Amino acid sequence: MAKHEHGKMDISSQEHAFNGFIQWSIRVCVASIAVLIFLAIFNS
DSSP: OOOOOTTOSOOHHHHHHHHHHHHHHHHHHHHHHHHHHHHHHHOO
16 A cells, blocks of 8 residues: 655645635625625515
8 A cells, every 4th residue: 555645635626626616605695695685675
């Protein structure tokens, strides 16, 4: 079995996927807040 060296793995694809997930999450949060504000203003 090969000896494992901590910190030597290429994680660029994982970092790209994580950054995409964070951007998507931020957009969904902003959209949800915008919908709630819209409903609070125009549905009262």
